[in-house]
Amino acid sequence: MARATERLRRYLEDCRDEDIEQRLGELETLERTLGAERLxxxxxxxxxxxxxxxxxxxxxxxxxxxxxxxxxxxxxxxxxxxxxxxxxxxxxxxxxxxxxxxxxxxxxxxxxxxxxxxxxxxxxxxxx
CATH class of the missing domain: 1.10.10.10 (Winged helix-like DNA-binding domain superfamily/Winged helix DNA-binding domain)
Structure with missing residues (x-):
């Protein structure tokens, strides 16, 4: 997710009316939940x-x-x-x-x- 963070930040600023840091945290949690081993x-x-x-x-x-x-x-x-x-x-x-x-x-x-x-x-x- 590190590579996509800047692009994601721009998207959140442009399109979403919510706390950007909170949303990034939620997405990082989602990424960890998926887990490379499980995938x-x-x-x-x-x-x-x-x-x-x-x-x-x-x-x-x-x-x-x-x-x-x-x-x-x-x-x-x-x-x-x-x-x-x-x-x-x-x-x-x-x-x-x-x-x-x-x-x-x-x-x-x-x-x-x-x-x-x-x-x-x-x-x-x-x-x-």
């Missing part, structure tokens, strides 16, 4: 969902409402086992999917964050 984590999630295979996997896990074995997920997407493993790893890293080992099988479940995001995305589609 980075959010971008990781959005990047993970921006791939068709990974998004299909997340939607399948959300729709299943239960754990699915990696072999079940392989039936949902037409990619190599290596590609599936990589996609699931990225989803786990982004916090959209939890995994656990069950004997020699690996099982996956959508996280609450994934459920919320898919729900919002599905709710934003309008039928025309």
């Amino acid at each position: 980075s984590a959010d971008l990781d999630v959005l990047s993970a969902l921006a791939n068709e295979t990974r998004y299909r996997l997340v939607r399948a896990l959300v729709a299943a409402r239960e754990e699915l074995c990696v072999c079940e997920l392989h039936a949902v997407v037409d990619i190599t086992e290596s590609g599936l493993s990589h996609a699931l790893s990225q989803l786990v890293d982004a916090g959209l999917v939890d995994d656990r080992k069950d004997g020699r099988w690996k099982k996956y479940r959508a996280t609450n964050r994934a459920i919320a995001l898919v729900t919002v995305l599905e709710g934003s589609v309008t039928d025309e």
Whole structure:
């Protein structure tokens, strides 16, 4: 915000009838609230969902409402086992999917964050 402060000051002086220092303080608080670390984590999630295979996997896990074995997920997407493993790893890293080992099988479940995001995305589609 430091670079924009002078321009912002001019805007506030020209267009807003309020205490400039108070408004600058409010905007600095807003900037801190956003936080670089939080923005980075959010971008990781959005990047993970921006791939068709990974998004299909997340939607399948959300729709299943239960754990699915990696072999079940392989039936949902037409990619190599290596590609599936990589996609699931990225989803786990982004916090959209939890995994656990069950004997020699690996099982996956959508996280609450994934459920919320898919729900919002599905709710934003309008039928025309």
